[in-house]
Structure formats: C-alpha cells, structure tokens
Amino acid sequence: MDIDFGIFSVVHIINLSANIIFALIYMIPILFIRRFHQHNNILTLNVCLASICCCLSWLPFRALPFMEYPLDFIQSTGIYLYITQTIFTIQVPFSFVATSIHRYCSIVYHTKSFFRTKRWIILCIGCQWLFAFILIIPNLVCIKLPCGRSLWLSISYFVGTIIVSSMMCLIINVLIYHYVRASSRRVQPQAISEHIQQTKISRRDIYLLRHMILMFCVFVGGWAPVFIIPIISHYIPIRPIVSSSITVICEVALLIDIIDLFLYNHELTKYLKYLCVQFFH
Numbered sequence: 439m440d441i442d443f444g445i446f447s448v449v450h451i452i453n454l455s456a457n458i459i460f461a462l463i464y465m466i467p468i469l470f471i472r473r474f475h476q477h478n479n480i481l482t483l484n485v486c487l488a489s490i491c492c493c494l495s496w497l498p499f500r501a502l503p504f505m506e507y508p509l510d511f512i513q514s515t516g517i518y519l520y521i522t523q524t525i526f527t528i529q530v531p532f533s534f535v536a537t538s539i540h541r542y543c544s545i546v547y548h549t550k551s552f553f554r555t556k557r558w559i560i561l562c563i564g565c566q567w568l569f570a571f572i573l574i575i576p577n578l579v580c581i582k583l584p585c586g587r588s589l590w591l592s593i594s595y596f597v598g599t600i601i602v603s604s605m606m607c608l609i610i611n612v613l614i615y616h617y618v619r620a621s622s623r624r625v626q627p628q629a630i631s632e633h634i635q636q637t638k639i640s641r642r643d644i645y646l647l648r649h650m651i652l653m654f655c656v657f658v659g660g661w662a663p664v665f666i667i668p669i670i671s672h673y674i675p676i677r678p679i680v681s682s683s684i685t686v687i688c689e690v691a692l693l694i695d696i697i698d699l700f701l702y703n704h705e706l707t708k709y710l711k712y713l714c715v716q717f718f719h
Contacts, residue, residue, distance in 0.1 A: 453693065458493050467706055499516070531657055547615060573598045577591060
C-alpha cells in the first residue's frame with residue numbers, strides 16, 4: 439500500500455471517528471434526559487443521527503486498505519459499501535431541510551397547534567428520510583450498470599445530494615425571511631402582549647435558522663467538491679492525493695457542523711460542562 443494513501447486513510451478514520459464521538463456526546467443527553475426533549479433538540483438530534491450514519495457508512499470503506507482480503511471480495515464488498523454511503527450521505531443535507539420546513543410551518547402557521555406537537559416533528563423527520571431515499575433510488579438501481587453510464591450516475595448523485603437540497607433550503611428560508619419581515623411591519627396596538635410573545639418566538643426561531651443555514655453552507659461547501667470530482671475525472675485525470683485531500687476537507691466540514699451544534703445549544707453545553715466538573719472534581 440502506498441505510504442501517502444495509507445496516511446490519508448488513517449486521517450480519514452480519525453476524522454470520521456471524531457465526528458461519530460462528538461455526535462454521540464451531543465445525542466445521549468437529549469435521548470435520556472427529559473428536560474432536553476424539546477422540538478429544536480430533537481431536530482438537531484436528527485442532524486447528528488444522519489451524520490453518524492453517514493460516517494459509519496464511510497468508515498469501512500476507509501478501513502478496507504488495512505484489511506487483508508482478496509481483491510474480488512473487496513470489489514464485491516465495495517458495491518454494497520457504495521450503496522450504504524449513497525443512502526446515508528444524502529440524509530445529512532436533507533436533515534437541515536427538515537429543520538427549515540419545521541421552522542417555516544411553526545412560524546407561518548403558529549396558530550395551528552399541530553405544528554407544536556411531537557407528532558409533527560416525527561412526521562417531518564420521517565418524511566425527510568423517506569424523501570431522500572426515494573430521491574436516491576435511481577442511483578441505487580444504476581450502480582451495476584456499465585461504466586458508460588457512470589458519468590450520469592455521478593451527475594445524478596451530485597444533483598440529488600447538493601443541488602436539490604440547496605434549492606429547497608434556499609426557497610424555504612427565503613419564504614421565512616419574507617414572512618418575518620412582512621410581519622414586523624404590521625402594527626397591532628390592540629394586542630401588544632401577544633405581539634411581544636410572537637416577537638420572542640420569532641427571534642428564537644431565527645436564531646436556530648441562522649445556525650442551520652450556517653451549518654448547511656459549511657456542509658455544502660465542504661462536500662460539493664467530493665461530488666464534483668467524479669464528474670471532472672471523466673474529462674481530465676485527477677490525482678489520488680487531490681481526491682483524498684478534498685475528502686479530508688469534507689470530513690472536517692461535517693465535524694465543524696457538529697461542534698457548532700454545541701455552540702448553539704447553550705443549555706446542553708452547560709450541562710456537559712457540569713458533568714465534566716463533577717467527574718474531575
């Protein structure tokens with residue numbers, strides 16, 4: 439095995455493992471402590487779950503070079519690993535889309551009690567996983583097709599994972615911005631207390647949306663080159679070190695997103711700090 443390739447494989451494994459560990463640290467308190475069972479926390483937990491599944495799907499592929507298996511076994515296994523990667527990688531950007539859809543409905547239809555229930559949250563997350571899976575079905579069907587169609591496969595994967603999710607996220611957040619801006623211009627002197635409460639809710643919603651938009655931009659900025667490289671490689675040769683370097687960047691981008699969740703969730707961060715102080719006291 440080439441030394442540079444081996445070094446990059448180790449770096450990939452470290453980055454993916456770090457993503458999984460930090461995501462688990464974020465998820466565990468939300469799962470098992472009742473006071474963290476808030477709608478926003480459940481949505482960010484979904485982002486972490488999608489990230490963990492994504493990293494777990496990439497981890498075996500990065501570990502294969504260190505395993506002494508026959509070439510035909512590695513090639514046959516690689517197909518199933520690619521299928522798993524395809525299914526779970528697309529879930530990460532669409533987990534941000536699910537968050538944006540929830541915030542849009544809870545802001546625009548704030549008088550509808552259904553959008554304040556956990557049933558709506560579960561429905562929103564479930565539809566996200568189902569929609570993303572349906573969107574990627576053409577890729578799953580075409581994986582074993584002749585190499586002549588691999589360019590179409592790469593383009594389809596890029597469009598489904600990056601372009602579609604980006605357009606949906608952009609449209610939803612533009613609609614939210616337009617609604618909030620239009621609402622702020624309305625004057626309601628006979629309902630001052632209600633207006634103040636709605637303003638507080640809007641600020642909290644916008645605060646979450648800013649973090650989700652930032653995280654989505656970091657993800658797209660880090661992962662888009664990974665999907666563009668296979669398309670470019672059909673026209674010009676790409677050195678393996680370039681491809682590996684870009685993959686490291688995308689893994690770091692995902693780690694930045696997970697760390698940003700800790701920065702957003704002050705209550706959870708304070709609780710984790712308290713646990714650390716108690717543990718080392």
